Amino acid sequence: MDIDEKINEWVSPATHFIENIVFFAVDINSVGLPLVLVWLLVAAAIFTIYFRFVNLRCIGQALRIVRGKYDDPSHDGEVTHFQALSAALSGTVGLGNIAGVAVAISLGGPGATFWMILVGFLGMSSKFVECTLGVKYRTIGPDGIVSGGPMHYLRTGLTDRGWPVFGKILAIFFAVMCIGGSFGGGNMFQANQAYAQFHSVAAEFGFDGHYGWLFGSTIAVFVGLVIIGGIRSIGRVTRILVPFMCLIYVSAGLCIILGHITDVPAAFGLIVTSAFAPEAVGGGLIGVLIQGIQRAAFSNEAGVGSAAIAHSAVKTNEPVSEGLVALLEPFIDTIVVCTITALVVIITGAHLNVGMEGIEMTSRAFNSIIPGFDYILVIAVVLFAFSTMITWSYYGLKSWTYLFGDSKAMDLTYKLLFLMFVVIGSAMNLGAVIGFSDAMIFAMSFGNIIGLYIMMPEVKRDLNGYLSRVATGEITETR
Amino acid sequence: MSTTYLVGVDGSDHALKAARYAAEQARSAGASLVVAHAIDWSGFDIMGPEELAERHKIKEAELDRAQTKVIQPVLDTLADMPLEVSTDVHHGHPAKTLLDLAEQHGASHIFLARNGHTRLAVALLGSTAHSVIQTSPIPVTVVP
Numbered sequence: 001m002d003i004d005e006k007i008n009e010w011v012s013p014a015t016h017f018i019e020n021i022v023f024f025a026v027d028i029n030s031v032g033l034p035l036v037l038v039w040l041l042v043a044a045a046i047f048t049i050y051f052r053f054v055n056l057r058c059i060g061q062a063l064r065i066v067r068g069k070y071d072d073p074s075h076d077g078e079v080t081h082f083q084a085l086s087a088a089l090s091g092t093v094g095l096g097n098i099a100g101v102a103v104a105i106s107l108g109g110p111g112a113t114f115w116m117i118l119v120g121f122l123g124m125s126s127k128f129v130e131c132t133l134g135v136k137y138r139t140i141g142p143d144g145i146v147s148g149g150p151m152h153y154l155r156t157g158l159t160d161r162g163w164p165v166f167g168k169i170l171a172i173f174f175a176v177m178c179i180g181g182s183f184g185g186g187n188m189f190q191a192n193q194a195y196a197q198f199h200s201v202a203a204e205f206g207f208d209g210h211y212g213w214l215f216g217s218t219i220a221v222f223v224g225l226v227i228i229g230g231i232r233s234i235g236r237v238t239r240i241l242v243p244f245m246c247l248i249y250v251s252a253g254l255c256i257i258l259g260h261i262t263d264v265p266a267a268f269g270l271i272v273t274s275a276f277a278p279e280a281v282g283g284g285l286i287g288v289l290i291q292g293i294q295r296a297a298f299s300n301e302a303g304v305g306s307a308a309i310a311h312s313a314v315k316t317n318e319p320v321s322e323g324l325v326a327l328l329e330p331f332i333d334t335i336v337v338c339t340i341t342a343l344v345v346i347i348t349g350a351h352l353n354v355g356m357e358g359i360e361m362t363s364r365a366f367n368s369i370i371p372g373f374d375y376i377l378v379i380a381v382v383l384f385a386f387s388t389m390i391t392w393s394y395y396g397l398k399s400w401t402y403l404f405g406d407s408k409a410m411d412l413t414y415k416l417l418f419l420m421f422v423v424i425g426s427a428m429n430l431g432a433v434i435g436f437s438d439a440m441i442f443a444m445s446f447g448n449i450i451g452l453y454i455m456m457p458e459v460k461r462d463l464n465g466y467l468s469r470v471a472t473g474e475i476t477e478t479r
Numbered sequence: 480m481s482t483t484y485l486v487g488v489d490g491s492d493h494a495l496k497a498a499r500y501a502a503e504q505a506r507s508a509g510a511s512l513v514v515a516h517a518i519d520w521s522g523f524d525i526m527g528p529e530e531l532a533e534r535h536k537i538k539e540a541e542l543d544r545a546q547t548k549v550i551q552p553v554l555d556t557l558a559d560m561p562l563e564v565s566t567d568v569h570h571g572h573p574a575k576t577l578l579d580l581a582e583q584h585g586a587s588h589i590f591l592a593r594n595g596h597t598r599l600a601v602a603l604l605g606s607t608a609h610s611v612i613q614t615s616p617i618p619v620t621v622v623p
Contacts, residue, residue: 068522077538077570079531080522087528144536239525313531394528
């Protein structure tokens, strides 16, 4: 038994245990429907209706805000809406869009794409609520450092309503789950899929051994240099390269789609018909639905609360304006990027290959049209994985210091644990990693969404106030 | 209406020289002088969440540094000149920020130092003086 198998054997029982708790399912037509997915979907639908389709009617305003049209010149030098959005996107755009879509299609069929797009659309409203609250309840410490996110709005928001204990419990619950999420989806899943792509390319050159632990250790060293060594130049280089890789990926996807434009109507037709087809793969309609919701929610993290941590740093007097910018996140992440991946996979017929899982399917799809794209993809996924890890290590650290205090020893403990999970994630099987990653990320939504429900009337008042001031010209474009 | 001149400074010796020249011109014209400094910054730079959280603190540190390392040396060098001098520091694209500040202060003339960059650097990156000359609606004097 090699090292990878040993790590997998040791860790899998624990991850399965956690997965079974979070994904408690009810049987519908002999298919288990995990209640946490219903929880996320229903919340997104309720927010969409309650805020009267804010995800549709405010897109234009969101784009104007992110372009800096409303930026106050006296705030120059502070964090802008664009910067907050791009930082939050660095935590979500990545392997969820490349590998996650393929996982959804391989397990749920092409119809899963339909549900992914729908969840992405509804998720825009969840993201709006949580990020508005993230800015509204953030704190600026005596050292000038901004802290925000669900821990803060759950505790303070509910304390303001006379429920201090409940608020504290929800905040602690969120923080614990966020630490788990930072080890799972924000780390192990990234490391695992980056290695999968690396391994498939390396195998072409005859390196077909299982050296996930070695790959993970190498990545861990680089992540460690940034988060422990404070060598920010590495992080900075990554952040500059990631948007380029994103552009290359999206352009390549669009080229393939445009090159097969005549197949696109049929591909969309297949997506829609198989979304509702009872004979769809893996448990009929419910089976497809589950895969679509699960992978979309994992990809855009709407309702999970993670992005509110990054968005809270923006300098604005109008928290709603940041909420509106945040709703672009699921739009870019799920509706645009995931749909491109799905169309490429379906048009090229890569989803018909049996036995291929995750990123290998996406890689095969791109490679069939653009030979050699798997080499570009390996660079892209390693960079995406790296930037997502750096972002999530920050989310996890903020939760960790919220629970255990802000000391150097505590800080280092978390970071060492984080690095350990990079190695574990690279060595384990995809199934076990996805199970754990999903479980922790989705568990974050339990406490977060309860808080969002309680505070949504407040957000509605703020939204209406903001929009009426824009309409009357009290809030005007400054640039 | 009183006349106002603006001099852009960047902490270099060239800038000190330009500031003195601008002050002499302002004195002989009976104008007041605005000593302006732009801290290079773009709202479209991509940052990580940790840098975002620290941004406010870093901005304050940048403003402090600008005051002590860039503005104060200029004020010291102009201390002996009988002249009304005010200062302004702002974040943004250097050339655009200087032009915006000139407009805000109602300046009728901009003074700048010719910077010490190599020709290659100027060819690749451009220079603040070049950009200001090309886009300024008011006269610009570049001090060698």
